[in-house]
Amino acid sequence: MAISVETFFLNPDAQGTLQAQIQEMIAEGILSGRFRIGEKLPSSRKLASHLGISRITVTLAYTELLASDYLSSKGRSGYFVSTNAPVPPSYTPTQKTVDSVDWSRSLARTFTGGDTPHKPQDWRDYRYPFIYGQADASLFDHANWRLCALRALGHKDFSALANDQYDHDDPLLVEYIARHSLPRRGVIARPQEILITLGATNALWLTAQILLNRGRKAALEDPAYYTLRDQLVNTRCQFEGIPVDEDGLPPELISDDTDVIFTSPSHQSPTTTNMPMERRKALLKRARDINAVIVEDDYEFEMSFLDSPSPALKSLDQEGRVIYIGSFSKSLFPGLRLGYLVGSESFIRQARALRANVLRHPPGHMQRTVAYFLSLGHYDAQIRRIAKTLHGRRLVIEESIKQHGLTISGSGQFGGSSLWMKAPEGTNMDDVARKLRSGSVFLEPGAPFFAPATRKQNHYRLGYTSIPKSKIEAGIELIAKEIVKCNK
Amino acid sequence: MAISVETFFLNPDAQGTLQAQIQEMIAEGILSGRFRIGEKLPSSRKLASHLGISRITVTLAYTELLASDYLSSKGRSGYFVSTNAPVPPSYTPTQKTVDSVDWSRSLARTFTGGDTPHKPQDWRDYRYPFIYGQADASLFDHANWRLCALRALGHKDFSALANDQYDHDDPLLVEYIARHSLPRRGVIARPQEILITLGATNALWLTAQILLNRGRKAALEDPAYYTLRDQLVNTRCQFEGIPVDEDGLPPELISDDTDVIFTSPSHQSPTTTNMPMERRKALLKRARDINAVIVEDDYEFEMSFLDSPSPALKSLDQEGRVIYIGSFSKSLFPGLRLGYLVGSESFIRQARALRANVLRHPPGHMQRTVAYFLSLGHYDAQIRRIAKTLHGRRLVIEESIKQHGLTISGSGQFGGSSLWMKAPEGTNMDDVARKLRSGSVFLEPGAPFFAPATRKQNHYRLGYTSIPKSKIEAGIELIAKEIVKCNK
Numbered sequence: 024m025a026i027s028v029e030t031f032f033l034n035p036d037a038q039g040t041l042q043a044q045i046q047e048m049i050a051e052g053i054l055s056g057r058f059r060i061g062e063k064l065p066s067s068r069k070l071a072s073h074l075g076i077s078r079i080t081v082t083l084a085y086t087e088l089l090a091s092d093y094l095s096s097k098g099r100s101g102y103f104v105s106t107n108a109p110v111p112p113s114y115t116p117t118q119k120t121v122d123s124v125d126w127s128r129s130l131a132r133t134f135t136g137g138d139t140p141h142k143p144q145d146w147r148d149y150r151y152p153f154i155y156g157q158a159d160a161s162l163f164d165h166a167n168w169r170l171c172a173l174r175a176l177g178h179k180d181f182s183a184l185a186n187d188q189y190d191h192d193d194p195l196l197v198e199y200i201a202r203h204s205l206p207r208r209g210v211i212a213r214p215q216e217i218l219i220t221l222g223a224t225n226a227l228w229l230t231a232q233i234l235l236n237r238g239r240k241a242a243l244e245d246p247a248y249y250t251l252r253d254q255l256v257n258t259r260c261q262f263e264g265i266p267v268d269e270d271g272l273p274p275e276l277i278s279d280d281t282d283v284i285f286t287s288p289s290h291q292s293p294t295t296t297n298m299p300m301e302r303r304k305a306l307l308k309r310a311r312d313i314n315a316v317i318v319e320d321d322y323e324f325e326m327s328f329l330d331s332p333s334p335a336l337k338s339l340d341q342e343g344r345v346i347y348i349g350s351f352s353k354s355l356f357p358g359l360r361l362g363y364l365v366g367s368e369s370f371i372r373q374a375r376a377l378r379a380n381v382l383r384h385p386p387g388h389m390q391r392t393v394a395y396f397l398s399l400g401h402y403d404a405q406i407r408r409i410a411k412t413l414h415g416r417r418l419v420i421e422e423s424i425k426q427h428g429l430t431i432s433g434s435g436q437f438g439g440s441s442l443w444m445k446a447p448e449g450t451n452m453d454d455v456a457r458k459l460r461s462g463s464v465f466l467e468p469g470a471p472f473f474a475p476a477t478r479k480q481n482h483y484r485l486g487y488t489s490i491p492k493s494k495i496e497a498g499i500e501l502i503a504k505e506i507v508k509c510n511k
Numbered sequence: 512m513a514i515s516v517e518t519f520f521l522n523p524d525a526q527g528t529l530q531a532q533i534q535e536m537i538a539e540g541i542l543s544g545r546f547r548i549g550e551k552l553p554s555s556r557k558l559a560s561h562l563g564i565s566r567i568t569v570t571l572a573y574t575e576l577l578a579s580d581y582l583s584s585k586g587r588s589g590y591f592v593s594t595n596a597p598v599p600p601s602y603t604p605t606q607k608t609v610d611s612v613d614w615s616r617s618l619a620r621t622f623t624g625g626d627t628p629h630k631p632q633d634w635r636d637y638r639y640p641f642i643y644g645q646a647d648a649s650l651f652d653h654a655n656w657r658l659c660a661l662r663a664l665g666h667k668d669f670s671a672l673a674n675d676q677y678d679h680d681d682p683l684l685v686e687y688i689a690r691h692s693l694p695r696r697g698v699i700a701r702p703q704e705i706l707i708t709l710g711a712t713n714a715l716w717l718t719a720q721i722l723l724n725r726g727r728k729a730a731l732e733d734p735a736y737y738t739l740r741d742q743l744v745n746t747r748c749q750f751e752g753i754p755v756d757e758d759g760l761p762p763e764l765i766s767d768d769t770d771v772i773f774t775s776p777s778h779q780s781p782t783t784t785n786m787p788m789e790r791r792k793a794l795l796k797r798a799r800d801i802n803a804v805i806v807e808d809d810y811e812f813e814m815s816f817l818d819s820p821s822p823a824l825k826s827l828d829q830e831g832r833v834i835y836i837g838s839f840s841k842s843l844f845p846g847l848r849l850g851y852l853v854g855s856e857s858f859i860r861q862a863r864a865l866r867a868n869v870l871r872h873p874p875g876h877m878q879r880t881v882a883y884f885l886s887l888g889h890y891d892a893q894i895r896r897i898a899k900t901l902h903g904r905r906l907v908i909e910e911s912i913k914q915h916g917l918t919i920s921g922s923g924q925f926g927g928s929s930l931w932m933k934a935p936e937g938t939n940m941d942d943v944a945r946k947l948r949s950g951s952v953f954l955e956p957g958a959p960f961f962a963p964a965t966r967k968q969n970h971y972r973l974g975y976t977s978i979p980k981s982k983i984e985a986g987i988e989l990i991a992k993e994i995v996k997c998n999k
Contacts, residue, residue, distance in 0.1 A: 027891065030694035032822045035788060055699060057690045073819070122831035126857035129770070129804050131724040131748075134864035142677050160670035169664045176657050182648035187845035189630050202545045206518035211543060221709070221870040228869050236619040253868050260619075282617070300523060316617050331561070334520045343610035357675035358875040369614035376622035380741050381716050381869065382709040386877050387846040403515065 026058055026104075028065040028073045041076055045084035053093055053108050064094065064102040137253035140471045146489075150463035151498030155441045155486030158356035162409050164401050171395035175388050184387030190379035192219040193390035199397040200349070200363055208324060209338025210347060212365045218374050219385050223322050223350035223362040227285075228254050229374045230318050230346055230364065235260035239282040244272050246472035246482075248292045248320070251285060264474035267291055271298035274309035284310060287320040288336045293472050293484050294443045295435035303336050310344055317345045325354040327437040328410035328417075343367040351393060353440065354406055361385060361393055413440055416487040416495060423496040427503035432482065441486040443469070446506050450481040455502075455509050464501050514546055514592075516553040516561045529564050533572035541581055541596050552582065552590040625741035628959045634977075638951035639986030643929045643974030646844035650900055652893050659883035663876050672875030678867035680707040681878035687885040688837070688851055696812060697826025698835060700853045706862050707873050711810050711838035711850040715773075716742050717862045718806050718834055718852065723748035727770040732760050734960035734970075736780045736808070739773060752962035755779055759786035762797035769801060775808040776824045781960050781972050782931045783923035791824050798832055805833045813842040815925040816898035816905070831855040839881060841928065842894055849873060849881060901928055904975040904983060911984040915991035920970065929974040931957070934994050938969040943993050952989050 030052070037044050052058040064070075067085060071078040085102050088094040095105040146154045174180065184193075197214045205212055220226040227250075235241055235258040243255065245264030255262045265276045271291045277284060286306070288298035298306070310317050317336065324332045337347040343366070350362035364374055378384070396402055420442065424431060433443035446452055452468040459466060469482025490498065518540070525532050540546040552558075555573060559566040573590050576582040583593040634642045663672065672681075685702045693700055708714040715738075723729055723746040731743065733752030743750045753764045759779045765772060774794070776786035786794070798805050805824065812820045825835040831854070838850040852862055866872070884890055908930065912919060921931035934940055940956040947954060957970025978986065 024886075024888065027691075027695065029819075032697040032826065034697075034826075036827075051699075052694075057694055057699075121829070122855045122857070124804060124831050124855065125802075126855065129722065130858070130861055131722050131727050131770075132720065132861075134721070134861050134868060137864070137868070139867070144677065144679055147674075156675055158673045160673055163673065165666065165669055168669075169661070172660065172664055173657070176660055178653065181653055181656075185646045185648055185651065185844035185846045186635075187644055187840070189632065191632060203515075203518075206540070206545055207515065209520040209522075211539075211545075224868075225870040232620065233622070234617065234619050239619050250868065257868060282619075314613075316612060331517075338520065338522075339524075341609070343612050352675070356673035358673045360871060360874045367610045367612065367614065369610070370618070373618055373620075373622050376625070379627070380622060380625070380712075380738065380745060382713040383848060386848045386874060389874050389877065398512075400512065 024059075025063040026052070026065065028069050030057070031065070031070060031074060033074055033076075041080050042084045042087070045070075045074075045081060046087055049084070049088055050093055053104055058104050060104050060106050060108060062104045064104070066101060134257070137256060138249040138471050138475075139253050140249065140467070143465070146465050149460075149465040151465065151494055151501065152489050153464070153466045153485045153487065153498060153502075154489050155467060155484055156352070156357060157486075157489045158358075159409075159412070159488050160356075162405075162412055163356060164405050164408070167399070167401040168392070168396060171399065171401070172388070172392045174395050175391035180391055181388075184391055186387075188384045188387055190375050191384060192217075193387060193394055195394035195398070196390045199394055203397055203402075204349060204363075205365065208321060208332075208347075208349075209334030210365060213368075215368050216365055216371055218364045218371050218378065219390060220362045220364055220378070221360045221382070221385050222352055222357070223320060223348050224250055225360075226348040226350075226362050226364040227251050227318070227320065229377055230348070231255060231258050231260075231283075232377060233370065233373045234283045234316060234318075240278070240280055241283045241285060242277045242281045242315075243285050243474075244287065244291060245474045245477055246293055246469065247285070248287075249471040251320075252474070264477065266477065267294055267296060269296060270302050271296045272306065274302065274306040277309055277313070277315070279313050281313060281315050284315050284317045285320070286317060286336070287322065289321055289333055290323045290435055290437070290439055291433070292320065292322065293441070293469065294433035295439050295441065296433055297333060297436050298336075300333065303333075303339060307336070307339055307344065311342070318348065319345050320348045322348070322350050323353050323439055325406045326410055326413055326439050328414040329438045330436060332437050337365065346370060354402065354409070355393065355396070359389060359393070361389060410438065412492075413438065413487065416490070416492050419492050419495045420485065420487055420499065423499035426496075427499050429499065429503055429506070440488045441484050444483045444485055446481045446483065447510055448481060450506055450510055452480055452483045455505050456483070458509070459502060459505050462501055462505075464498055464505075466502065512547075513551040514540070514553065516557050518545070519553070519558060519562060521562055521564075529568050530572045530575070533558075533562075533569060534575055537572070537576055538581055541592055546592050548592050548594050548596060550592045552592070554589060622745070625744060626737040626959050626963075627741050628737065628955070631953070634953050637948075637953040639953065639982055639989065640977050641952070641954045641973045641975065641986060641990075642977050643955060643972055644840070644845060645974075645977045646846075647897075647900070647976050648844075650893075650897050651844060652889050652896070655887070655889040656880070656884060659887065659889070660876070660880045662883050663879035668879055669876075672879055674875075676872045676875055678863050679872060680705075681875060681882055683882035683886070684878045687882050691885055691890075692837060693853065696809060696820075696835075696837075697822030698853065701856075703856050704853055704859055706852045706859050706866065707878060708850045708852055708866070709848045709870070709873050710840055710845070711808060711836050712738055713848075714836040714838075714850050714852040715739050715806070715808065717865055718836070719743055719746050719748075720865055721858065721861045722771045722804060722806075728766070728768055729771045729773060730765045730769045730803075731773050731962075732775065732779060733962045733965055734781055734957065735773070736775075737959040739808075740962070752965065754965065755782055755784060757784060758790050759784045760794065762790065762794040765797055765801070765803070767801050769803050772798060772803050772805045773808070774805060774824070775810065777809055777821055778811045778923055778925070778927055779921070780808065780810065781929070781957065782921035783927050783929065784921055785821060785924055786824075788821065791821075791827060794824070795827055795832065799830070803832075806836065807833050808836045810836070810838050811841050811927055813894045814898055814901055814927050816902040817926045818924060820925050825853065834858060842890065842897070843881065843884070847877060847881070849877060898926065901926065901975065904978070904980050907980050907983045908973065908975055908987065911987035914984075915987050917987065917991055917994070928976045929972050932971045932973055934969045934971065935998055936969060938994055938998055940968055940971045943990075943997050944971070946997070947990060947993050950989055950993075952986055952993075954990060
């Protein structure tokens with residue numbers, strides 16, 4: 024690659040001769056890793072004209088750098104960064120500026136330090152990755168996805184989707200969600216009741232921003248999705264964790280002054296419980312009685328390989344009280360960052376305005392690619408394939424757990440992609456997880472799911488989307504041994 | 512397409528016989544537009560087994576629907592939605608639910624009704640689209656973009672990028688921004704000082720959230736980007752519009768109690784003014800004296816076809832006081848939704864945590880495609896091509912403006928993609944714009960850029976990214992005539 028002449032500027036406050044400044048600029052570029060071995064420098068004529076200085080000054084600077092072996096010359100073809108030039112220490116240039124701003128004062132709000140655990144980027148290097156929420160690329164219909172992406176990159180689509188869509192979504196995708204995805208959950212919605220989001224996390228965030236503030240109160244399942252808890256903290260609302268039982272969220276425990284109820288009735292996160300029909304009706308009634316809005320996170324209904332999924336809570340809603348959240352992260356892949364929000368038009372209008380203010384709209388080509396993938400039937404084939412594989416893994420993991428004496432706390436009667444586990448009282452699963460990592464086993468401690476006041480250390484989650492069937496048993500055995508060891 | 516059996520549910524509270532319920536379900540699907548002419552129904556055996564009812568019930572329902580011509584049968588190959596079936600009125604099914612939630616009470620915050628104007632989706636249908644901020648697809652290197660996208664969709668990249676990246680960015684893209692984009696602005700930054708955002712709008716939003724709250728004060732240029740003003744309103748901070756002059760933001764007018772200064776020094780939005788070096792230094796000094804942070808929106812530096820761009824304000828910053836925002840919306844295309852934030856590590860750490868809480872990360876494949884497009888040199892060729900075309904249009908538009916007696920208020924001495932215009936005092940450009948639309952001329956009235964207190968009605972913006980050179984003169988003539996007409 025040639026180094027562009029435009030990366031050179033003369034600092035109006037710089038000390039020293041012009042020639043020295045040019046030398047320093049080039050040396051700094053090499054030392055900081057911006058210019059790399061073998062890259063070609065601009066010609067002296069070009070650089071001189073760009074900087075508005077005489078050519079001889081540049082030539083002299085280049086000659087000096089030749090002598091110091093920062094540069095080499097190849098006859099008439101110009102100057103290059105020398106193969107003997109100093110190599111920067113893996114791209115961490117020394118910081119030029121001294122940070123003299125007192126950030127502890129300048130930050131009006133901080134967002135680090137919430138409940139969301141730090142997950143490793145290198146989980147794929149683990150031999151036994153019982154991670155949750157990642158895709159198994161081997162199960163994905165990559166060939167057809169590429170074809171759909173190519174179609175969305177075709178001339179006509181490309182030109183239309185390259186534009187700023189303001190606050191609009193891809194109408195094709197919205198239509199397919201309305202016709203294809205929602206009816207499977209018993210939900211009927213018009214396009215103006217649907218908003219595309221950057222994944223379910225973004226849908227939850229938008230909802231929390233619109234429905235909550237300092238003066239409002241939310242009810243949240245306990246345990247629950249930790250990022251949702253962080254989102255609620257950020258709205259500064261009051262919120263209450265309601266302990267779930269074997270049927271999910273108990274409606275009678277929700278306080279009368281609750282404004283918003285967050286729930287994952289079809290597959291409680293993380294306990295995997297499915298709420299029975301009677302309780303769903305009771306929950307809707309409770310919401311009506313106290314005039315609260317329900318936010319339903321229906322994040323994993325596609326993975327129902329053991330039994331038909333129950334219809335969504337939203338399908339029972341006759342009064343626009345339920346806001347429904349769906350996601351393509353589990354059925355397609357999480358790196359896609361696409362989900363959707365379904366609710367009353369008055370609510371969706373606010374969510375659309377907030378989304379436009381925060382990020383405008385999800386990228387058009389991603390939306391169109393999904394629309395094609397859905398409409399050509401690849402999505403259905405995909406879900407069947409994933410479900411079949413997960414079913415196979417599920418049988419093995421349950422058998423291994425039995426064999427090695429571990430305890431399942433919640434298993435998802437319809438299927439799903441994880442098990443909620445319980446180690447003996449007193450086990451600190453953070454410790455166990457840390458120790459297992461050195462044996463190349465990755466699992467998620469359950470503590471971050473619990474509200475701080477009720478935080479339990481002896482739960483953990485075992486995901487099986489990313490571990491091959493053949494490795495499950497050996498992984499479970501290692502976990503079982505480590506738990507025994509920690510309890511000695 | 513076959514209609515999936517999974518879209519059928521029995522409502523536990525439904526009235527009437529099972530057979531009637533099935534008929535209603537199918538009819539509703541057809542009437543609402545979910546099931547379409549020619550689509551195949553599940554076999555009676557399959558549907559019966561899915562619903563757990565007897566097959567004869569389903570067969571009887573199908574037979575009834577045959578008789579009423581909702582369905583047709585093709586011998587042994589099954590039942591299909593009949594070609595004579597009622598066609599729904601362009602997909603707006605009657606709303607089943609009655610919205611009994613009082614949204615005026617349930618919404619804790621509303622986001623509609625800000626300064627951001629409603630822009631038409633159909634601007635491409637205008638004969639003279641003087642729209643700003645849209646891409647000219649004919650100037651884009653579509654072929655190479657497709658190749659880069661395909662590469663990012665290849666097996667190895669695809670598998671890696673399909674994953675949830677948690678709060679991380681694509682390291683390839685970050686590296687290229689550090690090595691390639693920022694040095695052109697005289698800025699040197701380490702990877703941990705860079706965050707990828709969903710466009711510059713998202714970068715501004717993240718910054719406002721972190722640096723402002725009810726107790727803080729911001730200074731904003733007046734006029735300024737309207738969405739930024741909406742963002743500041745949403746943080747509930749105090750903010751003050753500082754009238755810009757011919758050199759941009761006057762530092763001496765910034766109040767002593769200001770915490771954050773928002774500016775677009777290299778190409779003021781919307782007046783296109785470039786801030787001279789002396790004032791840049793004065794602005795930095797002013798910020799230091801009052802201990803304020805500066806947010807620099809450097810949204811259009813690539814379009815410098817008349818003169819070299821000045822280095823960014825950030826390039827003069829020796830103390831980490833400037834937060835820098837870049838965007839690929841102007842140099843690639845706005846539908847991409849990618850931009851970046853550069854600042855001190857302490858600040859970027861908070862921005863990263865907030866972004867993760869709101870949306871996790873921008874889609875991986877989009878980031879990687881841009882990284883390839885940059886690294887293969889297509890980006891540079893692309894910018895040269897756009898700049899050349901815009902230069903040609905700029906000459907024509909300036910000539911036409913002169914010829915038809917319109918007045919330029921700001922023209923961007925380095926180039927840019929728009930002109931800031933001024934009609935005679937008393938002209939209401941909202942009215943003019945509305946009238947021009949019926950003559951197929953689109954232009955943007957300037958009022959939304961001004962703070963409400965100082966709002967001027969006689970300014971407007973003429974963008975030339977999306978209008979061919981050959982149409983400019985005729986469009987300008989129509990604008991000139993309409994302005995004259997409105998002033999009679």
